[in-house]
Amino acid sequence: MSDQATTDTPTTPPEKPTARGRGGRYYSKLWFWILVAIVAGILLGLLAPGVARNTKWLADTFLQLIKVITGPVIFCTVVVGIASLGNLARAGGLAVRALVYFLLATVASLALGLVAANVIQPGAGFSAPPSAADLKQAQAQLAPATHDAGVIDFITKDLLPTSFLQPFVTNQVLQVLVLAILTACATSMLAPALRERVVGVVDTASKVIFGIIKIIMWVAPLGAFGGMAYTVAVFGGGALGSLGLLMLAFWGTCAVFVFGVLGAVAAWSGFSIFKFIRLIKDELLIILGTSSSETVLPRLLAKLEAAGASRQTVGVVIPTGYSFNLDGTCIYLTLGALFILQAGGEQIGIGTQIGLLLLMVLTSKGAAGITGAGLVTLAASLQAFGGEFFSPEAVAIGIALVVGIDRVMSEGRALTNCIGNGVATMVIARLQGERDDERFQAVLNDPSLVDDAMSRMSQAS
Template sequence: MKGFKISLAWQILIALVLGIVVGAILHNQPEQREWLVSNILSPAGDIFIHLIKMIVVPIVISTLIVGIAGVGDAKKLGRIGVKTIIYFEVITTIAIVVGITLANLFQPGSGIDMSTLATVDISKYEATTQQVQSGTHSLVITIMSLIPTNIFAAIAKGDMLPIIFFSVLFGLGLSSLPAEHRDPLLKVFRSTSEAMFKVTHMIMRYAPVGVFALISVTIANFGFASLWPLAKLVILVYAAILFFAFVVLGTVARICKLRITTLMHILKDELILAYSTSSSETVLPRIMEKMEAYGAPKSITSFVVPTGYSFNLDGSTLYQSIAAIFIAQLYGINLSVSQEILLVLTLMVTSKGIAGVPGVSFVVLLATLGSVGIPLEGLAFIAGVDRIMDMARTALNVVGNALAVLVIAKWEDQFDSQQAASYELSLRPQSAE
């Protein structure tokens, strides 16, 4: 058919389905699986993740500096920052409370014979847990980690918080310079930002291959058999994420005269990609691009999105609260009201304190469970299905951060409703002439 073209969303969806099929076949053929996974599939998936990691830092630095220099007012920027942090804290606290409430209501861990559950070695996460064993220490580490001793070292390691801190200060410093000194450098950063978004579009052509490889490896390694004993937990996590997305975030969107379904439609490609790869980083550049196109100013988009990846992980905090109660129920531990309040408070701090740490959800849980007397060994029972739940919570993180941009833009009265209406119109299928 002339002019026929499969959209990126469909390409990724097809790759996801094919990856599940191939992974399921390989799971039952251990000889071929080991060679294919280690020599072809894992490298193919890692290439995509590496490509995304390669562009995230330059995009964040260039867009933040351009956005902040555009604000040009430290007082205004401080107001945006305070509103952003307040919004993040309120939403993530609601996520924790919703998770604990649903886990208590549906009791996913009750009546499970622990001898039927497979265990996974979680020792690799324990080494990173010592620094976050106490909430106070974790908060201090977070504050100190904001300020880089060497910005180039932070860039090399991809530490997002110090990169954001430096970029904000640099943008403010640049905005205070006379025009003849400011404009040439600002033009360089603006061109860098635009060039990196073009690079993002190039990398996205490889996305279906990366998705196919990543999901194949996941299914090939654990199969579907390990899901059944923990089906109640997986179903509850997915139901909780859908409830939070459509009811909680839907209500927030409605208050701001937005529609959560419209936002999801705009981000359909990014949601499928984030779900398939279990990585929010893969869609960070495109969220910034789309929210700016939808009517949010660059100054807010470039600040809220990268900050949200450290402080506004709705899906992760929702999952962590459900998992904590699940493990307590698994061991027959009935938490008192005071213990559950302590769990909420501890999660509020620890979930912010270790942003960017590999296996962040497990590290948060390891740092949290001990505070209310839940055995840490219980995490070994859910580690096998963690990837399946990670896919859903990553998608919710994406929706939550995109909505946060629009909420702050509305709150600052800087949202361009006419541009949003035009963008929505452009998304509607064109009638055939």
């Protein structure tokens, strides 16, 4: 491991479990209360659906609180991570490795979705027409997808901000990332003494922001409760029955990707995917309740750094991955597209399917990790592919077929996206020589150690 990496990762040796650790009281853990909230939400949704339909505001409020600090967290983390290197060539090498990894993961997840759709044929024989309400909602989802989805439009509207503060106001993760990279590069070119002062100021601000995150996490169980209660009340078992095969196909494909593809990548990098999932179980439970991977982004940044990845690797890979490495969304795109074709009685050859896959390699980039983004991206991809295979009417009807279960599918997308970005961070950190393997293995074997490390990091001056 390089000297720089050593200084950027927590250097305190892993501690033995304390009374708050493995043998501590489980009811003092965040994951326990989130799990209780999810179960309570399910029960409320089943027993009192009328009341449960009015609990969505709890999940929305929690997501709103997270969005307030998401932009500043990404900005501070990226600036400190890159500028502390003092070497733009090294930062460029990190970015190249990350983007190559993201491209390979995107192609693998899109291809897996195509294979699942062809093998399972979830839309074959589908005859249930969409409801009028679903058709109306589908038209609303199609509205933002009608603009040009080309490369130029992506650069001018999605990638580049219109002002320095605008991305923070509108919570545009990709644009905040662009500003952070520019600021980090400019800071890196300063004289060493001045650069250290600037990095110190930004680093101090990031500690304040992570303190805010710690406070916000106290209400995470309420957000999980509200989100789960609303989901069960609105999309309960009977309402989801007609599209059950599609949901099973999607969740099963995500499981194959996580435990098969990501499991193999993790094993190659020297760790177990099962232990890694146990390490981030708190974050996954929050996602399960809120149906959004954005709710755990700030906490995931802190946890992976405390687990042994260098600050610069975490600061570059996680924010970039939230726009460029959405594995669950990619599975959903190809599986959903072929489901819509099959439901309409249409079939396309393997060559055309590969063309659709290549298009979705582009359209999947920049999709935000929030509820509904996958549905909008699917609509945009189908429209961009052309009228020969997907007429506007067929797209509207097809989106209406899946819009009712999109929230359930969104949970699978968000969970897979989070795990995929977490694995990517630890793999790239090792490729960079910036992963403390002794610490990483220690926290994998005893996840309570990472909570202690996160507390020390937030209290450090």
